[in-house]
Amino acid sequence: MAQGRGTSAVILFWCVLVVVSEMADATSYVVGDNNGWSFHTNNWPNGKKFKAGDVLVFNYSPSQHDVTVVDANGYNSCNSSKASKSFHSGHDQITLGRGTTYFICSFPGHCQQGMKIAINAA
Ligand SMILES: *[C@@H]1O[C@H](CO)[C@@H](O)[C@H](O)[C@H]1NC(C)=O
Ligand SMILES: [Cu+2]
Secondary structure, eight states, X not given: XXXXXXXXXXXXXXXXXXXXXXXXXXXXXXXXXXXXSOTTOTTTTTTOOBOTTXXXXXXXOTTTOOEEEEXXXXXXXXXXXXXXXXXXXXXXXXXXXXXXXEEEOOSTTTGGGTOEEEEEXX
């Protein structure tokens, strides 16, 4: 009986440890670094290695910009009409799923001025 409880405690300990270490493993990125989410951010992802679970933080003024999730076509043509999600808080924290996620600003002309990023998460 006492032995059973001990085993449960050990299993629980390992579960907690696994969850905590997975959380610690996720990286948080401020998009555009000190410039925030703004024009000409399209090259910001270059050289970074993202993974599923990482968090992107978009800082911007909600009266001037937004964060809109689109597909590859929407990204390439800067067309937000088929957006799957849109964020407006000015401080959006978005957890990446596996694969490529395309973010653009849907304000007229902003995406064309490089307010767009394609993030590939392993
Ligand atoms: C954006 O995409 C939609 C649907 O895919 C299309 O109807 C619309 O004409 C496009 N807008 C522009 C400006 O290309
Ligand atoms: Cu914008």
